[in-house]
Amino acid sequence: xxxxxxxxxxxxxxxxxxxxxxxxxxxxxxxxxxxxxxxxxxxxxxxxxxxxxxxxxxxxxxxxxxxxxxxxxxxxxxxxxxxxxxxxxxxxxxxxxxxxxxxxxxxxxxxxxxxxxxxxxxxxxxxxxxxxxxxxxxxxxxxxxxxxxxxxxxxxxxxxxxxxxxxxxxxxxxxxxxxxxxxxxxxxxxxxxxxxxxxxxxxxxxxxxxxxxxxxxxxxxxxxxxxxxxxxxxxxxxxxxxxxxxxxxxxxxxxxxxxxxxxxxxxxxxxxxxxxxxxxxxxxxxxxxxxxxxxxxxxxxxxxxxxxxxxxxxxxxxxxxxxxxxxxxxxxxxxxxxxxxxxxxxxxxxxxxxxxxxxxxxxxxxxxxxxxxxxxxxxxxxxxxxxxxxxxxxxxxxxxxxxxxxxxxxxxxxxxxxxxxxxxxxxxxxxxxxxxxxxxxxxxxxxxxxxxxxxxxxxxxx
Amino acid sequence: xxxxxxxxxxxxxxxxxxxxxxxxxxxxxxxxxxxxxxxxxxxxxxxxxxxxxxxxxxxxxxxxxxxxxxxxxxxxxxxxxxxxxxxxxxxxxxxxxxxxxxxxxxxxxxxxxxxxxxxxxxxxxxxxxxxxxxxxxxxxxxxxxxxxxxxxxxxxxxxxxxxxxxxxxxxxxxxxxxxxxxxxxxxxxxxxxxxxxxxxxxxxxxxxxxxxxxxxxxxxxxxxxxxxxxxxxxxxxxxxxxxxxxxxxxxxxxxxxxxxxxxxxxxxxxxxxxxxxxxxxxxxxxxxxxxxxxx
Numbered sequence: 116x117x118x119x120x121x122x123x124x125x126x127x128x129x130x131x132x133x134x135x136x137x138x139x140x141x142x143x144x145x146x147x148x149x150x151x152x153x154x155x156x157x158x159x160x161x162x163x164x165x166x167x168x169x170x171x172x173x174x175x176x177x178x179x180x181x182x183x184x185x186x187x188x189x190x191x192x193x194x195x196x197x198x199x200x201x202x203x204x205x206x207x208x209x210x211x212x213x214x215x216x217x218x219x220x221x222x223x224x225x226x227x228x229x230x231x232x233x234x235x236x237x238x239x240x241x242x243x244x245x246x247x248x249x250x251x252x253x254x255x256x257x258x259x260x261x262x263x264x265x266x267x268x269x270x271x272x273x274x275x276x277x278x279x280x281x282x283x284x285x286x287x288x289x290x291x292x293x294x295x296x297x298x299x300x301x302x303x304x305x306x307x308x309x310x311x312x313x314x315x316x317x318x319x320x321x322x323x324x325x326x327x328x329x330x331x332x333x334x335x336x337x338x339x340x341x342x343x344x345x346x347x348x349x350x351x352x353x354x355x356x357x358x359x360x361x362x363x364x365x366x367x368x369x370x371x372x373x374x375x376x377x378x379x380x381x382x383x384x385x386x387x388x389x390x391x392x393x394x395x396x397x398x399x400x401x402x403x404x405x406x407x408x409x410x411x412x413x414x415x416x417x418x419x420x421x422x423x424x425x426x427x428x429x430x431x432x433x434x435x436x437x438x439x440x441x442x443x444x445x446x447x448x449x450x451x452x453x454x455x456x457x458x459x460x461x462x463x464x465x466x467x468x469x470x471x472x473x474x475x476x477x478x479x480x481x482x483x484x485x486x487x488x489x490x491x492x493x494x495x496x497x498x499x500x501x502x503x504x505x506x507x508x509x510x511x512x513x514x515x516x517x518x519x520x521x522x523x524x525x526x527x528x529x530x531x532x533x534x535x536x537x538x539x540x541x542x543x544x545x546x547x548x549x550x551x552x553x554x555x556x557x558x559x560x561x562x563x564x565x566x567x568x569x570x571x572x573x574x575x576x577x
Numbered sequence: 578x579x580x581x582x583x584x585x586x587x588x589x590x591x592x593x594x595x596x597x598x599x600x601x602x603x604x605x606x607x608x609x610x611x612x613x614x615x616x617x618x619x620x621x622x623x624x625x626x627x628x629x630x631x632x633x634x635x636x637x638x639x640x641x642x643x644x645x646x647x648x649x650x651x652x653x654x655x656x657x658x659x660x661x662x663x664x665x666x667x668x669x670x671x672x673x674x675x676x677x678x679x680x681x682x683x684x685x686x687x688x689x690x691x692x693x694x695x696x697x698x699x700x701x702x703x704x705x706x707x708x709x710x711x712x713x714x715x716x717x718x719x720x721x722x723x724x725x726x727x728x729x730x731x732x733x734x735x736x737x738x739x740x741x742x743x744x745x746x747x748x749x750x751x752x753x754x755x756x757x758x759x760x761x762x763x764x765x766x767x768x769x770x771x772x773x774x775x776x777x778x779x780x781x782x783x784x785x786x787x788x789x790x791x792x793x794x795x796x797x798x799x800x801x802x803x804x805x806x807x808x809x810x811x812x813x814x815x816x817x818x819x820x821x822x823x824x825x826x827x828x829x830x831x832x833x834x835x836x837x838x839x840x841x842x843x844x845x846x847x848x849x850x851x852x853x854x855x856x857x858x859x860x861x862x863x864x865x866x867x868x869x870x871x872x
Binding site: 219223290369537 | 684
């Protein structure tokens, strides 16, 4: 199927507007009234149930706005002005709390209230269309579909609405709106010293972004350092696992190697053990008094414990190594099947040409694997940028350093984000970091997404 | 044996053979050493879970006292760490979020794969963008939201968090649905089947592997997740799941007394996950390669 070139967003929007203006012009009194009082058109033409649904939707929206939403939305511009006060009550000899505004709730519910406009717009559009369609059908003396017939299309022509409505509501509530909320937090000063309701926070514009990039040297240094290590980590973690896992699979797959099943099972066993268990286990093995250091000392290989996880360079080396231990079996498992699919002729002609195994690997196996698993590789890379578990459970980002604001030498952006929120309650800084992570990940993914062209391939089966 | 090999000079063939043998020997050595590295921690976990002596390590490998008390005390000594409760919490959350997630994911995957409507491409793009934000970021907002409606530190909050993002994880299932021939749908439509009917009678029965894969991944997630639980539950020990619970056991102040019990608990968590993983291994491979194995 050829890929249709789509008009830009604003053109489609303008066309949509035009259509509603046209329908208004052509509409009779009831259709025009539907623009203001939803369901009027349907009610006037005898589609009572449908009309009542539209009307009910509008009423519910107004009730929600007037009764709940507006209380918060009106303070959206300032995020509240009166903090909660503690006043000494002479009579009872206690402090009394006088409730004030709560910036957090104002922001949270404002986002919710603003988002509620979206379903209203959708309902309004379908209300206008319904009114217009009913009018046209009446004018050409055709009978209108009853409510049941309309409802039935929800299982067929409009089945996508039935299927998507619930997932989209959960998506909106648990992913989209929280993200909007957090993005907004990045433009406020919500931190330890601005914790509502005791003290309010407000808008600060781009101050957080400026702080992270240059204004605040400590923040900027921490961000730069942690960002750098995040990339180094992601590159090493992704490619070490990828290459070594593939080599492992090749070794097991090699002709003449016996007990293939047994070898595979040995390595797969470690996947089956929950990752957090193996990570916690291994992290305890490598502490100063852990089993590895004890054995090394008893064998007189070292005289004092090796600071595996407490020295910056050692710790960075160890997290990559342990990640190899955790990750190789996955790559092994995945590449086994693909490797078997590589046409045998390629290898035969290579061996006739006298290629060494290394040459064969670099010029045949690797390109083939990269071709098939390109998207997987980028997902893994992104996954490693956000690899919370491995870092947090092994070193908790440590060893801590005064060079970084609340960060350690093995901290990734995402573990730093975690510490900033959970330990420091510095939400505004954390959100800013989150936005930067998003930008990095988005740039990476989009590049690869376009390179692999899976967008175009998607419709090949239709 | 092919002709080419018959006419090979004898000496050369022998050298190839011996080189082959040397290569295989090298591979066997590497594999054995690696197996050792990979299995030792697992064995260490098992052995420690039966060790009678407390502490994070012993100066010898095999324990002097073997005991089952690490396991029994997990279930009887519940004053500080109530392992059975955590286990049931996790099971409950896993079952609920598995049911919800599977349904949502399959519904969304079918819609994007089979139905064509105006906002399809737009919604898919939005999903793609939303998936690029670190999941942790939305969690903080969810935490505050739950707190505002009085649901923080509850298992319900966990279930909502785990299954709330289901609409984003449709890629594997959609990829699978895409490979089911559209001719099947068309034939069914001619027979008067609605799209609802097609979903239940044609698509779902022919994609049982992917249904299983979706359900198993959703079921396993709560057992492995660490970060969401620790943010949402804070210090509410009673509503912990196993991962955070076990983590508490080996914190500095508890590790000496609880290390062997931690190992026992870890074994108990690992058993169901291992069984499920063995079951879903082949789906896993299909999942990550997006069916590329089929060529």
